[in-house]
Amino acid sequence: PKKALIVGSGIAGIATAIHLAVKGYAVEVFEANAGPGGKLTQFEQEGYRFDAGPSLFTMPQYVDELFKLAGKTPADFFRYQKLDVVCQYFYEDGTTLTAYADADKFAAEVNRVTGEPMEAIKKYQAKSRDIYSITNHVFLEQSLHRLKTYLSWDTLRSVLKLPRIDALRTMHKANEDFFKDDRMVQFYDRYATYNGSNPYTAPATLNVIPHLEQHYGAYFPEGGMYSITNSLVKLATSLGVIFHYNSPVDEVVLKDLRVEGLNVKGGFIPGDLVISNMDVWFTYHKLLKAHPSLFPKKILSQERSSSALIFYWGIKKPFPELDLHNIFFGTDYKAEFDHIWKEKDIYHDPTIYLNISSKYKTDDAPEDCENWFTMINVPANTGQNWDELIATARENILKKLTRILGDDIEELIVCESILDPRSIESRTSSYQGSLYGTSSNSQFAAFLRHANRSSKIKNLYFCGGSVHPGGGIPLCLLSAKIVSELL
Ligand code: FAD
CATH class of the missing domain: 3.90.660 (Polyamine Oxidase; Chain A, domain 2)
Structure with a gap:
């Protein structure tokens, strides 16, 4: 099978992994942190549990859809009221x-x-x-x-x-x-x-x-917001997706404007396609810094x-x-x-x-x-x-x-x-710590968000809150679906 490499295990990275595994790709996810979820994580302190990021859950059908896609009954794995x-x-x-x-x-x-x-x-x-x-x-x-x-x-x-x-x-x-x-x-x-x-x-x-x-x-x-991350990682793993934690990606490796793979902790990982769930600003400025002529400057300069x-x-x-x-x-x-x-x-x-x-x-x-x-x-x-x-x-x-x-x-x-x-x-490598990528303060914002596929680099795709269609859990899940449809 073709090998898909995903940078980051935010909610969109995990959802993209599920879509691609269902499509028959061999999928590996590289995550800089010690665990999955990005903004959607949890922590405990002195007997209290806290969801670290999102707290409002809307459009649960987009989560259910991922279980159905894999032929499973959502309520067996993830419940909500x-x-x-x-x-x-x-x-x-x-x-x-x-x-x-x-x-x-x-x-x-x-x-x-x-x-x-x-x-x-x-x-x-x-x-x-x-x-x-x-x-x-x-x-x-x-x-x-x-x-x-x-x-x-x-x-x-x-x-x-x-x-x-x-x-x-x-x-x-x-x-x-x-x-x-x-x-x-x-x-x-x-x-x-x-x-x-x-x-x-x-x-x-x-x-x-x-x-x-x-x-x-x-x-x-039922299990708090973090159970969204948790249950989807379990689903992805059951589909054969491999998660590598403590594995910050250093570079997207290109040859003749085509993706060859990733450099992770000094080692080269070959792949047929790369999907970046890392904030798009940092994807260019860190992982593609050797290719400034390929930067979509107008898009990256949006508020x-x-x-x-x-x-x-x-x-x-x-x-x-x-x-x-x-x-x-x-x-x-x-x-x-x-x-x-x-x-x-x-x-x-x-x-x-x-x-x-x-x-x-x-x-x-x-x-x-x-x-x-x-x-x-x-x-x-x-x-x-x-x-x-x-x-x-x-x-x-x-x-x-x-x-x-x-x-x-x-x-x-x-x-x-x-x-x-x-x-x-x-x-979470979010440029300026913004919660939802670029703002929607102008009528043109929707058109000035980065696309889910690179127009200049072959086999490079993008998912997550900093790209089309935007931030928040539902839109991040839609970005994963669009990536899958573009392939
Ligand atoms: P992120 O969660 O941004 O994760 C990206 C992942 O990529 C991270 O795990 C990061 O470590 C990893 N990564 C980055 N660079 C590298 C690299 N080089 N190598 C390997 N891994 C890398 N949304 C809602 O729907 N409802 C809410 O109520 C809500 N409230 C919010 C409250 C807060 C405080 C925050 C922070 C966000 C909130 N959001 C809310 C927004 C929502 O959390 C985000 O839109 C969504 O979780 C972003 O997911 P993502 O897939 O884009 O990736």
Whole structure:
């Protein structure tokens, strides 16, 4: 069989390995870290388990699809449950709002809390669904970089409907024009952060994102987020994929603009094709640094998505008013995003996302305790004084949570770990520590993401959050599928 070499065992690398093994390739994965998963890993500290990266699981069908592809029943290997409450929202004015998964219940809740008519919510959701139906097939599920895509009837139909995807206004403008209540504007603006973008500049096309969560639902994997990585690695291994850990790839070896193999820890590994799951910026700047004339300069210079600052706290008290996903909004969303995108620092009153997996997986924390994943959005790493920014942010976060929850949170912290843009960059080779590759702050972003196949180097392919169709688990899984279809 032909030999496929994959650089990196992020979720897209693992999924690509499964696709190719099913297709009959001999697949080997080389991973720099001691274990698989990239951003999707876990760690334990003093009796608390933490999922290190992603915490919101949407579109589980893309994971199931991989088991089905291999002829297996997904539920035998990977189980998850649909959330009835997607997220609990806390506003600084004392408002709390529960985002129910059930559309009628959610519309009633919004009406009760903000006075927005229930029909307004339904109408907004219909608009979001409409954008999805126009964009999904063309922009997400296939390569944007081959002629076939543009010659299909599906694409033509979508192109005719393009004015409906609302690409000429910003997300914020569309939300502000639609809702009377500022709290709902902020609620829907927040979805820009699902791919690390800025609602005040990103096109209103991104108002498609709520559809994924509100229509398809949010889920929790029974074994925590890490079980996505774990179960897919098991599946890949059962298909004959070989994983090499502690094996950083140094170079993609070329001959006459064709891939010959990889250099790993000083040894040459021959292969028929190479798929890089390493961030595309580093793939060029590290693995192909001998060939600067082959760099797609415009694509590599695109603005990066935002990064994150996370405090993983073991907390020695249960908080029944909190759910699995919780948001504590800041008061001035515009100022918050200006700080992230213009000042490149952290606003003093940031919106806090708090994830507590022990609400569903009780053994993630000792009895009567909770594992808090406390995250704020921060700029990508361009050499800021992070130690200073982190110390100030920690103080501000603790003050805000203490005020809203009425308990001295610092007193309750049993153990602490911190992840910041520098460590995200160094642990997973993500350029500038960005979470989702390039940002979607412009209408053209979809076209300026790197393709899943190199146009200049034969047999070189790309998967993962830094290339088409984009970041986040569902899109990473789609990138793997597109690579497989391109072969
Ligand atoms: P990555 O996870 O980036 O992994 C790449 C792998 O390649 C790494 O293991 C790295 O070690 C390896 N590698 C790099 N260079 C080399 C080399 N030279 N040799 C060998 N190996 C190499 N997404 C969601 O869907 N929902 C969320 O709630 C969510 N929240 C997030 C929160 C945080 C804090 C973070 C960091 C991300 C979040 N994301 C979320 C985004 C999601 O985690 C990513 O989009 C996705 O996991 C990226 O997967 P990937 O396949 O691109 O590879």
